[in-house]
Amino acid sequence: MKDEILAHLRYSLGKDAGHASVYDWRMALSLSLRDRMVDPWFRSTQASYEKRVKRVYYLSMEFLIGRLVEDIAANLGLVDEARAAMADLGQDYDLLVKDEPDAALGNGGLGRLAACFMDSLATLGIPAMGYGIRYEHGLFEQDFVEGKQVEKAETWLAQRHAWEFERPEVSYQINFGGHVQHQDGKAKWHPHETVLATAYDTPVIGWQGKWANTLRLWSARPQTEFDLASFNRGDYLAASRSEALARTISRVLYPDDTTETGKELRLKQEYFFTAASLQDLLRRFLSDHDNIRDLPEFAAIQLNDTHPAIAGPELIRILVDRHGLGMVESIELARRCLGYTNHTLLPEALERWPEWLLGRVLPRHLEIIRAIEDSQQGQHPGSPRILDHGNVNMGELAFIMAHKVNGVSALHTDLVKSTVFADLHRIHPTRIVNQTNGITPRRWLHGCNPALSTLITREIGDAWPADLDQLRGLRSLAGDKGFLTEFRAAKRTNKERLSNWVSEHCGVAIDPDAMFDIQIKRIHEYKRQHMNILETIALWNDMHANPTAGWTPRVKIFGGKAAPGYHVAKEIIHLINDVARVINTDPVTRDLLKIVYPPNYNVTMAEMLIPAADLSEQISTAGKEASGTGNMKFALNGALTIGTLDGANVEIREHVGAENFFLFGLTAEEVVERRKHPGYARAAIEQSPRLQKVLAQIAEGRFAPQDPGRYHGLVGNLWDHDHFLVSCDFDSYFDTQRRADEAFKNPATWSAMALHNTANVGWFSSDRTVQGYARDIWHVRSALGATLEQSA
Numbered sequence: 001m002k003d004e005i006l007a008h009l010r011y012s013l014g015k016d017a018g019h020a021s022v023y024d025w026r027m028a029l030s031l032s033l034r035d036r037m038v039d040p041w042f043r044s045t046q047a048s049y050e051k052r053v054k055r056v057y058y059l060s061m062e063f064l065i066g067r068l069v070e071d072i073a074a075n076l077g078l079v080d081e082a083r084a085a086m087a088d089l090g091q092d093y094d095l096l097v098k099d100e101p102d103a104a105l106g107n108g109g110l111g112r113l114a115a116c117f118m119d120s121l122a123t124l125g126i127p128a129m130g131y132g133i134r135y136e137h138g139l140f141e142q143d144f145v146e147g148k149q150v151e152k153a154e155t156w157l158a159q160r161h162a163w164e165f166e167r168p169e170v171s172y173q174i175n176f177g178g179h180v181q182h183q184d185g186k187a188k189w190h191p192h193e194t195v196l197a198t199a200y201d202t203p204v205i206g207w208q209g210k211w212a213n214t215l216r217l218w219s220a221r222p223q224t225e226f227d228l229a230s231f232n233r234g235d236y237l238a239a240s241r242s243e244a245l246a247r248t249i250s251r252v253l254y255p256d257d258t259t260e261t262g263k264e265l266r267l268k269q270e271y272f273f274t275a276a277s278l279q280d281l282l283r284r285f286l287s288d289h290d291n292i293r294d295l296p297e298f299a300a301i302q303l304n305d306t307h308p309a310i311a312g313p314e315l316i317r318i319l320v321d322r323h324g325l326g327m328v329e330s331i332e333l334a335r336r337c338l339g340y341t342n343h344t345l346l347p348e349a350l351e352r353w354p355e356w357l358l359g360r361v362l363p364r365h366l367e368i369i370r371a372i373e374d375s376q377q378g379q380h381p382g383s384p385r386i387l388d389h390g391n392v393n394m395g396e397l398a399f400i401m402a403h404k405v406n407g408v409s410a411l412h413t414d415l416v417k418s419t420v421f422a423d424l425h426r427i428h429p430t431r432i433v434n435q436t437n438g439i440t441p442r443r444w445l446h447g448c449n450p451a452l453s454t455l456i457t458r459e460i461g462d463a464w465p466a467d468l469d470q471l472r473g474l475r476s477l478a479g480d481k482g483f484l485t486e487f488r489a490a491k492r493t494n495k496e497r498l499s500n501w502v503s504e505h506c507g508v509a510i511d512p513d514a515m516f517d518i519q520i521k522r523i524h525e526y527k528r529q530h531m532n533i534l535e536t537i538a539l540w541n542d543m544h545a546n547p548t549a550g551w552t553p554r555v556k557i558f559g560g561k562a563a564p565g566y567h568v569a570k571e572i573i574h575l576i577n578d579v580a581r582v583i584n585t586d587p588v589t590r591d592l593l594k595i596v597y598p599p600n601y602n603v604t605m606a607e608m609l610i611p612a613a614d615l616s617e618q619i620s621t622a623g624k625e626a627s628g629t630g631n632m633k634f635a636l637n638g639a640l641t642i643g644t645l646d647g648a649n650v651e652i653r654e655h656v657g658a659e660n661f662f663l664f665g666l667t668a669e670e671v672v673e674r675r676k677h678p679g680y681a682r683a684a685i686e687q688s689p690r691l692q693k694v695l696a697q698i699a700e701g702r703f704a705p706q707d708p709g710r711y712h713g714l715v716g717n718l719w720d721h722d723h724f725l726v727s728c729d730f731d732s733y734f735d736t737q738r739r740a741d742e743a744f745k746n747p748a749t750w751s752a753m754a755l756h757n758t759a760n761v762g763w764f765s766s767d768r769t770v771q772g773y774a775r776d777i778w779h780v781r782s783a784l785g786a787t788l789e790q791s792a
């Protein structure tokens, strides 16, 4: 490996060892690891071609990947070798690993799930391709200036991306605008604008390097580089206008998380990557099949939420306008290929495009959507409408065009059936299925938590990363004092690592013996970070009043970004930072309570925080969090959850046992019921002196003395409106936190409870989830042979 790295340094990077920077060494290491993926990658592709197997195409606007060096080295079984090679070369392997920027091509849960699925598909040997957009700028970088979020463009591609292969020869024309001409019963689309989609391929290697799939990301470029005539006239701006317009399409990831964006550019992005992906998969299919009608036997196309929902109309367009099939047959054929995953019930996140806009950008598709609507209404009169009040409902479109629609946790799937898609569910009672989310154990335990992984491997062997149910073998150790001491020591190692990092990066000293209580996720009212900070203030009040009452010391850690246009979420960030400043400088509670909010939470930060957590905050208003996946990562790494009966919390609690989970709050049904009573918030606050006091402190400017009115809006909203029922759940949350305090005082019982979490959440491996999709939705098999099938 050493020779390979040196060869790359010299011949790929043009550097000699004496002049190489950390970046050069990292690139050389990455390129040599990439080399090691190529043969298994070719073998996998070859095997899929030869066996003419069915492939999965996972269409996703987002892939939230993070760093890759360690992940790839671990999957190839080369970590020790890579580390030794770098040491021989006088380089610090850990430093190189840290030099890699996160590939942050996603906002949150949906994007990270896509990345976990890619890892599982490769590990399971399921022939698959991920399709998305190669954004030039990933999720914005977050900084805090005087406690307020400021956003900066992210620039991961300022440096070369080591893992990808550019494929200039794999380019497709993508059309927009213009008009449709109908002649002799045929439609012809005359577009107004055309851009090229060019492929960039990243091999995705599975555990132990047995199989590799491809993540193919599309980059937009103009059809003609620039207008030479304008250039020669000296009009340089006009000369590069079309280039700039085309490249805009893949320029930046929309920083919205579960809120709708009404932007034409967003619609163009969605069509851009969907159309390129369909052209690509059809080219592959037609290169060794003659009959387009066989497509559903060879292609399972999964829509990661509605962002690629235009795939339905686009596939029909190709079948009708290019292959001459009839409309009705094309609709049926397309449906047999397509699956749709719903990731949210929040009304503001359900995509709707104004009909005029969709018709302007994609005129032929609007005609086809009308045909889909007619066909649906013909077969099921009174069916919910795709075209409604001048809008195109992408949820209804995706539902009607998919043969299976899935929710992402048991509760969420029930709610999908009973709320957003209730009418469609009545018409198509077998279409909605559940596939509870999962996480890859390779990154989220083996990679991020070496201390615990080593201990687990010592006890149950090294097969668990590919078969996470084996963690059950740890159950019997919950009564083993010696083992629990080691289990605690592993947590302690991770907490020390985090304490050092926090002291260095945030300038706050935290005590590794305190309870590390962590809430990391996008900032959103339904996730209720504000309830957490209100509870923190209430706790501080009590501690300050009576500092010697035997408190459990706590460190409250927050991480997460707010969508730049989401005003209330930004206020919540500001409030947390204001409260942190006041509490962290209180000499009375200095050894009892600290608040830490490092800016720019991302995958890499999660990998450090999660292994160090004692308590995982999963406190969304019941019925609002579709699943959550952070909840699974924390439990796997031996944190206890304080949470509501929401999303996958419900199933996590069932797996780990109610006695090992801190449950509080209203259920989803109670939430709906409570909302029917006007004034529920005021009534709840009036019954809670503790909450009243906290709200008064905030409203009086206790945490922003120079600007006392700063949070009047936020507090007023809680009194008068409180859509997410912070007021109603507050007391129960506070009391449950105190139960957690009590439990934490006994390290032996706490760590036994924590072990019950680690040992019982093997089911939440994304391998299990992907096997579920393979069985119930895609009807595909592993190409690695019977061994993997058995564990399904």
Ligand code: OAK
Residues within 6 Å of the ligand: 108, 109, 110, 111, 113, 256, 257, 258, 259, 305, 343, 344, 349, 408, 437, 625, 626, 627, 628, 629, 647
């Ligand atoms: C983002 C944009 C539009 C719609 C949904 C999302 C999204 O990220 N949803 C999240 O998906 C995760 C993966 O299924 C779930 O775990 C989260 O609960 C959900 O909010």
